[in-house]
Amino acid sequence: METHNLSCAICLDRFKVPVTIPCGHTFCRDCITTHWDTKSKSNIGPHCPFCNEKFTTRPILKRNVSLSLLAEATANSAGASGRDTVPVMRGDIARAMHPILCDRHKKPLVYYCRKDNMCVCCECAIFECKNHEQVLVESERENRELLLRKKSVEVGIRMEETERSIAELTENIAKAKVTLQQTSHWVNAKFSMLFKVLAEKQESTENFIEQEKEASLSQVEARLEELQERAKQLRESQSQIATLRNLPDIQLIQ
Template sequence: MYCLVSMTTKIATFIDCAGEEGFCFVHRLFGEMEALNLSCAICLDRFRVPVTIPCGHTFCQDCITEHWDTKSKSDIGPHCPICNEEFPIRPALKRNVSLSVLSEATANSAGASGRDTMPVMKGDLAKTMSLPLCDRHKKPLVYYCKNDNMCVCCECGISECKKHETVLVEAEVKSRECLLRRKNVEVERCMEETEKSIAELTENIAKAQVTLQQTSHWVNAKFSMLLKVLAEKQECTENFIEQEKDASLVEANTRLEELQERAQQLRERQVQIAAIRNLPDTQLIQESRLVEVPHMKDIPVDVTPNLQERLSGVTDVLSRISKLVSEDLVKAVSTAVGQDKQSSPQDKRPVLAVVPSPAAPFHPAGKEGLSEYRCTLTFDPRTANAHLLLSQENRRAEHLTSGPRSVTAHNARFDHTWQVLCFQGFRHGQHYWEVQVSKPWAYLGVTYEGIPRKEKGKRCMVGMNELSWSLQLDERQLSAWHNGRREIVAGNSNHSRIGMLLDYEAGTLTYYGDGQARLHAFHCAFTQELFPACWIGEGVCVTLCSP
């Protein structure tokens, strides 16, 4: 490279002296020599005993030998001066016969025409002469010293960076551009993950708002049944709920703002990288060292309000007070007075605990009082287990004793559980329906849509998981089930017709037996759409009664 700089200086002096004619001569000579490509990249002169190394590049035998000898003194192994490919051992040098013949023929031709040979530079002369100059030696900065992290000229490389690891500026630029591309890919990946987190957090915030609102409605419905003496506590609890709602959403929105700010930072880093890539080589090398991919902590995107859990003590007290007022007091008054004919079914609906409560006493509800809540239901064939046969316009389900029938596979179907859901679901309001059972071997209830459908075992049965509630009909007794927990229901177990009253806002599911006798009730702060469900034993027929 030192030869390259010296030759550049000499050529520039020659052009200054010879003027335009000298410049044309140099330009033509360089074009001819470049076209023949007969110059050594180390000495920049015509090949003298050309040899080719394993990477494919060719040099003078003496030049490449001297280059490797110099590098070995600095504990640098043999490598190609052009492409920097390293070799485990010094390669054996073999003469390039074809290039030798061509070089000699070109030299003879030049001598015959009376022209003197002239050193040929590798690459574009203008580019070489336009390189920034060293402040001390006023020579082009053609090397990059990796130890000092700076560009140096030939003299600096010989005098000060002799034992340092140096490469051509052009090679270092390529290396830095590759590094910037990798950093840009990493920034883009972080940007994609951040945008995904923003979308997920936004969706979870919306779901949390619905859950919090439904919880608030449930608490308000409970308080509305109590006496005026509880008004002060109701206001206190409502204020607490609002604070919790605000606190939960404020925290979630704060995380959302952090993610959006992170996205902005990543966008700015992309702009910075793009600007650096357009800088001159030396500035690109310097500025690229300052580019760092931001190290950011993970920001959770889940929004899980624990309002119901924190209010569990309040709801437990409210449930016991409600039972005392709405059930025990009604029973005591009915026993003492001996009449309960004027009361409406709405007045007698129990308000019970989140877990199944003790069965309510038998009270005739009256068909007239429930008729306004009656609804029409049909079974959903997509959910019916293969052992169940639907008929009567999907209002009757029979468990076949002959074995399973051939059915089409469907994501909604219960594969191993003798169960079927109704088409109709409820998100609000009051709804009443009746079911006729041929013999007492069934589970009747409601479930969220997310109930397991493909597993084996009892977890898919209505009432055996946290997503569903059911009443088990058995010849010996009735049992209430929720989340796999069982509670015995007192009273007569022989009922062929079961009525079910769902009050979504109040969170109650009440069962009525033959003669409209109230059997049992569940209570929960419902948060999702509820679907009527039936588990049907072998040989049993279940029919949805017409309104």
């Protein structure tokens, strides 16, 4: 880190107990310690948050005396002139981050406190949320994005299943309509045939009954005529007998 840059790349504030790690970059001791503690909870080994160089073991942090004195001298100079220095980072990083600041400490929200479910700055992480589970905002975002990707996949699978069910149901409805239409035609055809057969049976039965009626009536009428003729003959015989009975004895005997 260049000697004229007196701000920490994590908290964006003037160095407080600056320490230089093996890659040559310098941070506030509390900031880099909190950063590594947070990363270790996510099973991520120590590395430089500026250049991302990884270290096999956590480096021993030693105070950078020169930067400490320079930072203190700058602070004293700013205090004497009634002005404070503006924290700076390397231009590219500052422009890329556009950090949201903590309402209390006016420092970037770089950590996420999982107990309080909120983003916090380095001072909040060191003091208010010291014993809480914390991760970097980037790590929490990665976790959230991972969950969202999984959720998206699950929703996509359910959408495919739902659309497949809709397609199957639509196909079944179409098949059912065709089947019902065919059944309706079949039933109508069967009833039409049945009505035709019944009509034919009705006609033949009526013809048979008519024929039987005519035959029976003919026989009865013939028998009636026969009996009427016999009755006529019997009346004539009865009349003759009455006439004979009225004759005198001689005529009756002769």
